[in-house]
Amino acid sequence: MTKVTAQLSVSVDGFYAGPRHTGDGDWMTSAESAGFFRVTRWVTDAMAWRERQGFAGGERDTNSDVVAESFEATGAYVMGRRMADGGEVPWGEEPPFRAPVFVVTHRPRPRVERKGGTSFTYVTDGVASAVEQARAAAGGRDVAVAGGGSLVRQVLKAGLLDELELHVVPVVLGTGLRLLDADLDLAEKEAVELTPIRVIPTPQVTHIRYAVRGRAPLQLDDRGSGGGPTVVS
Amino acid sequence: MTKVTAQLSVSVDGFYAGPRHTGDGDWMTSAESAGFFRVTRWVTDAMAWRERQGFAGGERDTNSDVVAESFEATGAYVMGRRMADGGEVPWGEEPPFRAPVFVVTHRPRPRVERKGGTSFTYVTDGVASAVEQARAAAGGRDVAVAGGGSLVRQVLKAGLLDELELHVVPVVLGTGLRLLDADLDLAEKEAVELTPIRVIPTPQVTHIRYAVRGRAPLQLDDRGSGGGPTVVS
Numbered sequence: 001m002t003k004v005t006a007q008l009s010v011s012v013d014g015f016y017a018g019p020r021h022t023g024d025g026d027w028m029t030s031a032e033s034a035g036f037f038r039v040t041r042w043v044t045d046a047m048a049w050r051e052r053q054g055f056a057g058g059e060r061d062t063n064s065d066v067v068a069e070s071f072e073a074t075g076a077y078v079m080g081r082r083m084a085d086g087g088e089v090p091w092g093e094e095p096p097f098r099a100p101v102f103v104v105t106h107r108p109r110p111r112v113e114r115k116g117g118t119s120f121t122y123v124t125d126g127v128a129s130a131v132e133q134a135r136a137a138a139g140g141r142d143v144a145v146a147g148g149g150s151l152v153r154q155v156l157k158a159g160l161l162d163e164l165e166l167h168v169v170p171v172v173l174g175t176g177l178r179l180l181d182a183d184l185d186l187a188e189k190e191a192v193e194l195t196p197i198r199v200i201p202t203p204q205v206t207h208i209r210y211a212v213r214g215r216a217p218l219q220l221d222d223r224g225s226g227g228g229p230t231v232v233s
Numbered sequence: 234m235t236k237v238t239a240q241l242s243v244s245v246d247g248f249y250a251g252p253r254h255t256g257d258g259d260w261m262t263s264a265e266s267a268g269f270f271r272v273t274r275w276v277t278d279a280m281a282w283r284e285r286q287g288f289a290g291g292e293r294d295t296n297s298d299v300v301a302e303s304f305e306a307t308g309a310y311v312m313g314r315r316m317a318d319g320g321e322v323p324w325g326e327e328p329p330f331r332a333p334v335f336v337v338t339h340r341p342r343p344r345v346e347r348k349g350g351t352s353f354t355y356v357t358d359g360v361a362s363a364v365e366q367a368r369a370a371a372g373g374r375d376v377a378v379a380g381g382g383s384l385v386r387q388v389l390k391a392g393l394l395d396e397l398e399l400h401v402v403p404v405v406l407g408t409g410l411r412l413l414d415a416d417l418d419l420a421e422k423e424a425v426e427l428t429p430i431r432v433i434p435t436p437q438v439t440h441i442r443y444a445v446r447g448r449a450p451l452q453l454d455d456r457g458s459g460g461g462p463t464v465v466s
Binding site: 011012029034038090170175188189192203219223 | 399415452
């Protein structure tokens with residue numbers, strides 16, 4: 001049964017990168033990348049990630065197992081245009097996905113085939129269409145929303161996300177690009193309810209996987225003062 | 234050895250309450266309280282909290298143990314003025330703290346003694362002074378920064394916090410009062426580094442306790458491409 005999943009490394013204050021890089025300078029030395037590199041360091045250090053990139057070394061530990069599990073569970077990816085553009089050169093001829101990738105973009109572009117099973121299909125008719133195409137291509141495995149953060153937010157907002165895993169990195173960045181910023185179109189006293197279904201603590205990062213239950217009204221309660229049931233509607 | 238600790242219940246997107254209530258309406262029915270009630274519901278449902286309040290019922294479970302442990306570990310509290318004002322009536326003649334409380338305020342006011350060991354001392358010369366006075370009164374137990382969120386942030390910003398425990402509640406509020414908002418005075422490419430020292434997962438809330446290591450520069454890395462050590466300065 002194919003699920004639509006997303007996972008993102010975030011700081012304790014919810015940022016997946018430093019403040020957005022604009023202008024001419026080198027992204028690699030920007031404040032945006034400094035934040036991004038900090039919260040994704042546990043990935044870069046993981047042997048399972050390094051093997052996919054063709055790099056030596058790395059740690060064979062719980063964090064590496066989390067990366068490996070994620071690669072194995074995923075049959076197709078949905079990706080934002082900015083992330084796809086940014087990765088095109090560094091990912092090279094044999095990108096680490098080894099699965100079809102559907103890029104949400106406004107600019108039509110022919111499908112690109114890479115070595116190792118990765119392809120990039122550019123989808124111009126919206127997020128829901130990209131998710132549907134990825135579902136059809138996933139061969140019964142999961143569809144992973146690879147990022148960036150604004151695409152994850154769009155998929156959540158559209159009610160299309162089944163699971164969200166946050167890799168919470170023990171750092172406070174103070175500023176940057178925030179995954180859960182305020183454009184979820186929630187009504188007053190409305191929220192998105194989740195259920196934690198797996199928590200894996202490690203010294204470098206706390207992995208918390210949530211099932212997304214959906215929108216629900218915030219219920220008032222009586223602070224327990226009646227001595228009866230605490231939550232009243 | 235007295236530690237300075239803080240703990241706060243927050244949503245997955247980092248809010249400890251809904252959007253700030255202003256104006257004349259009843260706080261209890263405001264969007265601020267709706268968010269606050271949602272993220273603190275696990276506390277209200279805990280038997281250890283209800284017993285302190287003199288309420289019947291509640292769950293005797295892991296979450297209740299977390300509440301009980303927190304009461305026991307604390308020898309004195311530091312509190313923001315808004316929280317102290319808001320609690321004055323509902324906490325009644327025998328507030329749940331059973332320890333000296335130091336309220337950070339601009340308005341001088343005589344010390345208040347309540348039943349059960351709770352007192353309120355109004356400190357007008359700043360956060361650091363309140364923390365010092367609480368430390369002297371804590372009898373070797375911990376000083377807990379009780380909240381609200383902006384006081385916790387001030388204590389963190391001032392480098393006075395030893396441990397921060399976040400009770401992360403599985404809900405996305407979308408908007409509200411955010412604990413870690415951007416006024417920590419961090420330089421560009423500077424962060425506050427933490428170390429997770431305890432994670433307790435429950436269905437209602439994920440308790441993550443961090444030791445605060447302090448400010449540190451964000452280091453660039455080479456994304457592992459050299460095959461050598463990943464993190465280079």
